[in-house]
Amino acid sequence: MTPFLEMHGISKTFPGVKALNRVDLTLRAGEVHVIAGENGAGKSTLMKIMTGVLRADPGGVIRIEGKDTVIKDPVHARALGISIIYQELAVVNNLTVAENVFLAREPIGPLGLLDKRRMADETRAVLSELEVAIDPSAKVGQLSIGQRQLVEIARAISYRSKLIIMDEPTASLSHHEASTLIRMVRKLASQGIGIVFISHKLDEIFEIADRVSVLRDGETVDSRPIAEMTRDILVRKMVDRDLSQLFGEHHSHATDEVLLSVRALGEKHHGQIGVKVSDVSFDLHRGEILGFFGLVGAGRTEVMEMIFGSRPHVGEVHIGGQKVKISNPSEAIAHGLGFVTEDRKELGLVLGMSVRENFSLTHLSDYCTLDVVSRPRETAACMEFVRSLGIKTPSTEQKVLNLSGGNQQKVVIAKWVARRPRILIVDEPTRGIDIGAKAEVHALLNKLAEEGISIIVVSSDLPEILAISDRVIVLKEGRISGQIDRADATQERVMLAATG
Amino acid sequence: MAISGEEVARSEMRRIGILRNLLQLRHIREVNVLVALLIMGAIISAFTPYFLTVDNLMGVSRAFSLTAIMSIGMVMVIITGGIDLSVGSAMGLAGLVTALCFDAGYSQSICVAAGICVGLMFGLANGLLITVIGLPPFIATLGTLSIGRGFMYMITHGVPVTPKTPDSFSMLGQGYIGPVPVPVVILLVLTVVFSLIMVRTRFGRHIYATGGNEHAARLSGVKTNRVKLAVYVLSSTISSLAGVIAFSRYLSAEPASGFGSELDVIAAAAIGGASLAGGIGSVTGAVIGAALVGEISNGIVLLNINTYAQQAITGGVILIAVSLDVLRNRLKGGNV
Numbered sequence: 037m038t039p040f041l042e043m044h045g046i047s048k049t050f051p052g053v054k055a056l057n058r059v060d061l062t063l064r065a066g067e068v069h070v071i072a073g074e075n076g077a078g079k080s081t082l083m084k085i086m087t088g089v090l091r092a093d094p095g096g097v098i099r100i101e102g103k104d105t106v107i108k109d110p111v112h113a114r115a116l117g118i119s120i121i122y123q124e125l126a127v128v129n130n131l132t133v134a135e136n137v138f139l140a141r142e143p144i145g146p147l148g149l150l151d152k153r154r155m156a157d158e159t160r161a162v163l164s165e166l167e168v169a170i171d172p173s174a175k176v177g178q179l180s181i182g183q184r185q186l187v188e189i190a191r192a193i194s195y196r197s198k199l200i201i202m203d204e205p206t207a208s209l210s211h212h213e214a215s216t217l218i219r220m221v222r223k224l225a226s227q228g229i230g231i232v233f234i235s236h237k238l239d240e241i242f243e244i245a246d247r248v249s250v251l252r253d254g255e256t257v258d259s260r261p262i263a264e265m266t267r268d269i270l271v272r273k274m275v276d277r278d279l280s281q282l283f284g285e286h287h288s289h290a291t292d293e294v295l296l297s298v299r300a301l302g303e304k305h306h307g308q309i310g311v312k313v314s315d316v317s318f319d320l321h322r323g324e325i326l327g328f329f330g331l332v333g334a335g336r337t338e339v340m341e342m343i344f345g346s347r348p349h350v351g352e353v354h355i356g357g358q359k360v361k362i363s364n365p366s367e368a369i370a371h372g373l374g375f376v377t378e379d380r381k382e383l384g385l386v387l388g389m390s391v392r393e394n395f396s397l398t399h400l401s402d403y404c405t406l407d408v409v410s411r412p413r414e415t416a417a418c419m420e421f422v423r424s425l426g427i428k429t430p431s432t433e434q435k436v437l438n439l440s441g442g443n444q445q446k447v448v449i450a451k452w453v454a455r456r457p458r459i460l461i462v463d464e465p466t467r468g469i470d471i472g473a474k475a476e477v478h479a480l481l482n483k484l485a486e487e488g489i490s491i492i493v494v495s496s497d498l499p500e501i502l503a504i505s506d507r508v509i510v511l512k513e514g515r516i517s518g519q520i521d522r523a524d525a526t527q528e529r530v531m532l533a534a535t536g
Numbered sequence: 537m538a539i540s541g542e543e544v545a546r547s548e549m550r551r552i553g554i555l556r557n558l559l560q561l562r563h564i565r566e567v568n569v570l571v572a573l574l575i576m577g578a579i580i581s582a583f584t585p586y587f588l589t590v591d592n593l594m595g596v597s598r599a600f601s602l603t604a605i606m607s608i609g610m611v612m613v614i615i616t617g618g619i620d621l622s623v624g625s626a627m628g629l630a631g632l633v634t635a636l637c638f639d640a641g642y643s644q645s646i647c648v649a650a651g652i653c654v655g656l657m658f659g660l661a662n663g664l665l666i667t668v669i670g671l672p673p674f675i676a677t678l679g680t681l682s683i684g685r686g687f688m689y690m691i692t693h694g695v696p697v698t699p700k701t702p703d704s705f706s707m708l709g710q711g712y713i714g715p716v717p718v719p720v721v722i723l724l725v726l727t728v729v730f731s732l733i734m735v736r737t738r739f740g741r742h743i744y745a746t747g748g749n750e751h752a753a754r755l756s757g758v759k760t761n762r763v764k765l766a767v768y769v770l771s772s773t774i775s776s777l778a779g780v781i782a783f784s785r786y787l788s789a790e791p792a793s794g795f796g797s798e799l800d801v802i803a804a805a806a807i808g809g810a811s812l813a814g815g816i817g818s819v820t821g822a823v824i825g826a827a828l829v830g831e832i833s834n835g836i837v838l839l840n841i842n843t844y845a846q847q848a849i850t851g852g853v854i855l856i857a858v859s860l861d862v863l864r865n866r867l868k869g870g871n872v
């Protein structure tokens with residue numbers, strides 16, 4: 037049987053970057069094809085070529101159902117049966133589920149008006165086919181991230197797509213939502229739809245894939261059925277190191293000295309939308325890595341935002357034994373706090389600025405004499421972090437907009453670590469970054485702790501929390517539901533505290 | 537003489553290096569407008585040699601210098617993602633207050649200071665309405681635009697104010713330093729100072745960051761409200777300086793002075809590559825943008841084209857300049 041889509045010798049050059057170099061890829065109907073590779077390996081770029089968002093350099097061939105095809109633009113790609121669910125969600129929050137599913141191809145009734153009934157009915161049919169309980173008339177903005185993703189999948193299905201591309205779809209999903217998605221993907225494949233699935237999570241890759249292809253520096257370095265693949269081979273192909281070398285052992289550097297102590301922290305405005313955080317109290321020691329676990333929506337990010345002064349709150353915060361009042365981020369920073377935010381595009385980065393300018397924004401005065409910035413000093417410091425974190429960029433002058441998702445995340449980490457805070461809060465620090473970089477981030481956090489910096493790690497990745505924390509605090513519905521020491525922290529105990 | 541492969545490689549590298557630098561020059565946004573300015577100048581002087589005389593060029597520069605001065609403040613506001621519609625009112629009212637002070641017999645320095653204070657008040661009002669109350673910049677400055685305009689009519693009853701002024705004051709708008717008119721000298725000084733501020737200082741960086749992503753900037757510790765307050769105060773103050781210069785030039789404060797000039801000023805910034813979405817733009821770009829518009833008006837006069845066509849031609853230039861910029865960026869990004 038001819039494969040649905042074949043690519044031969046696909047290259048893509050950006051100014052200063054060869055993102056893809058003569059890539060070959062074959063995608064078959066009914067097959068879940070995982071594309072793995074380091075940050076910046078070219079995965080998203082390859083997908084953008086398949087969906088007509090980017091044009092490949094001349095010389096390559098794309099064949100769809102055996103016919104040479106030039107994919108002109110996203111609309112054309114969709115007509116050819118190719119849909120994509122982006123790394124960043126692309127739904128319109130203030131429209132309803134049905135309106136999103138039918139966006140830009142709304143059915144028109146006899147009077148030239150929108151045929152709302154038909155939109156709702158067909159959306160309901162697709163959703164029930166997916167066996168998910170989402171109301172077609174709900175506003176998308178009110179849904180969880182996971183549900184929004186399902187809406188995108190419903191949209192892709194209702195186009196009668198033959199190939200659905202998912203670029204890191206589980207990066208921002210809770211564990212539960214991710215397993216729902218994985219079940220869904222297997223089901224779609226069994227109905228004959230081809231799936232391309234990009235992921236950095238090893239467990240997930242082995243759970244979902246029929247075939248795995250590995251990209252490295254824009255080239256296909258491996259492609260084989262999952263049955264012939266092992267974790268060791270996969271990691272070595274991706275990052276050229278052995279899995280066992282990647283993650284070091286954990287050493288605690290926690291001291292007895294309490295650096296940050298939080299008492300009865302809670303939401304200020306009652307009846308505010310979202311969870312109601314209340315009565316959160318805990319201590320953080322110098323040099324300690326404190327893990328914050330909880331299901332998505334448990335209020336972890338909210339607690340961190342309150343401590344950082346970007347969300348109104350009641351309760352007391354003491355730093356180094358002194359009561360402090362923090363009502364905005366710059367006061368928090370003045371007290372030695374740093375905050376690696378969860379959402380890098382919205383909160384972490386100024387996308388139109390260069391790597392250098394983003395990097396130094398938190399601590400620009402370090403490079404200033406009388407408010408005048410010394411460009412050479414700034415660049416040198418930035419270069420050092422680019423090198424030590426392995427940020428893949430042609431230069432420090434590249435706009436972060438043009439960096440791959442994982443490399444953007446590394447820039448956010450760099451800009452805070454370079455400030456040398458006393459207390460560093462990191463919210464989902466390894467979301468979307470490859471396994472090699474994840475190991476580097478863990479090593480970095482350990483090193484910072486060793487230097488006496490106290491760290492709070494918020495993560496939905498339970499193995500990650502268990503691997504790096506000296507102690508775990510579990511949050512459930514805005515309250516602390518467990519404090520577990522490293523020695524006693526097992527997957528089961530932590531999960532039980534989060535859900536039970 | 538045989539040259540070693542290594543040397544060839546090295547000289548090749550050097551050539552690529554130079555080439556890359558040249559290419560990077562092309563990436564600087566101002567170069568676009570600068571090239572447009574030169575091409576337009578070449579076209580006009582092909583028709584009339586008088587264009588390229590020192591006399592004419594200085595006259596043109598003086599004519600656009602006020603718009604250009606105001607565009608320096610405007611472009612900073614635009615880069616933070618805002619807009620300042622009240623610049624024309626600040627300019628007009630500043631000139632008027634200066635005139636009234638002369639009329640009342642105050643000394644020259646007090647009269648000038650009073651004019652500048654008008655700008656400060658406008659800036660504080662705009663900045664506080666935007667940062668404390670949270671009004672959208674368009675609405676806040678539209679309001680102060682109308683209030684300023686209203687005051688001017690109330691004070692003058694539609695009659696120009698023409699006080700006696702000392703000769704030293706009229707230097708400001710009418711004088712020359714060598715062959716260069718004083719307003720042009722002021723423009724050049726302000727351009728250099730504010731370019732350096734924008735490119736080299738922490739304050740400048742914070743302006744770009746605020747417009748690029750206000751939320752991320754605030755979380756990084758940038759005091760975004762202070763940055764915004766500062767740019768509105770600077771914009772109005774610079775405009776009031778332009779108002780004082782304008783009064784010094786004509787020695788008559790017209791009730792309609794500055795009327796509608798906000799559009800020319802915004803146009804200059806936009807032609808110079810500033811994005812109204814914020815985060816992008818430059819002081820030199822805005823000044824060259826103002827120069828381009830000034831050059832075109834001069835060309836229209838010199839070539840005896842119907843002066844009523846001027847507005848239409850200027851509008852066309854804005855659209856062409858900004859479209860080219862957008863298209864060029866799209867090509868560079870490679871995104872469809």
Ligand SMILES: Nc1ncnc2c1ncn2[C@@H]1O[C@H](COP(=O)(O)OP(=O)(O)OP(=O)(O)O)[C@@H](O)[C@H]1O
Binds near residue numbers: 054443
């Ligand atoms: N518009 C662009 N301009 C310049 N360079 C770009 C552009 N888009 C991508 N790149 C570069 O191309 C390379 C491949 O990027 P891509 O986004 O495909 O990586 P990825 O494999 O998806 O990485 P990640 O796992 O981090 O998402 C990167 O080095 C990136 O910086």
Ligand SMILES: [Mg+2]
Binds near residue numbers: 081123442
């Ligand atoms: Mg990607």
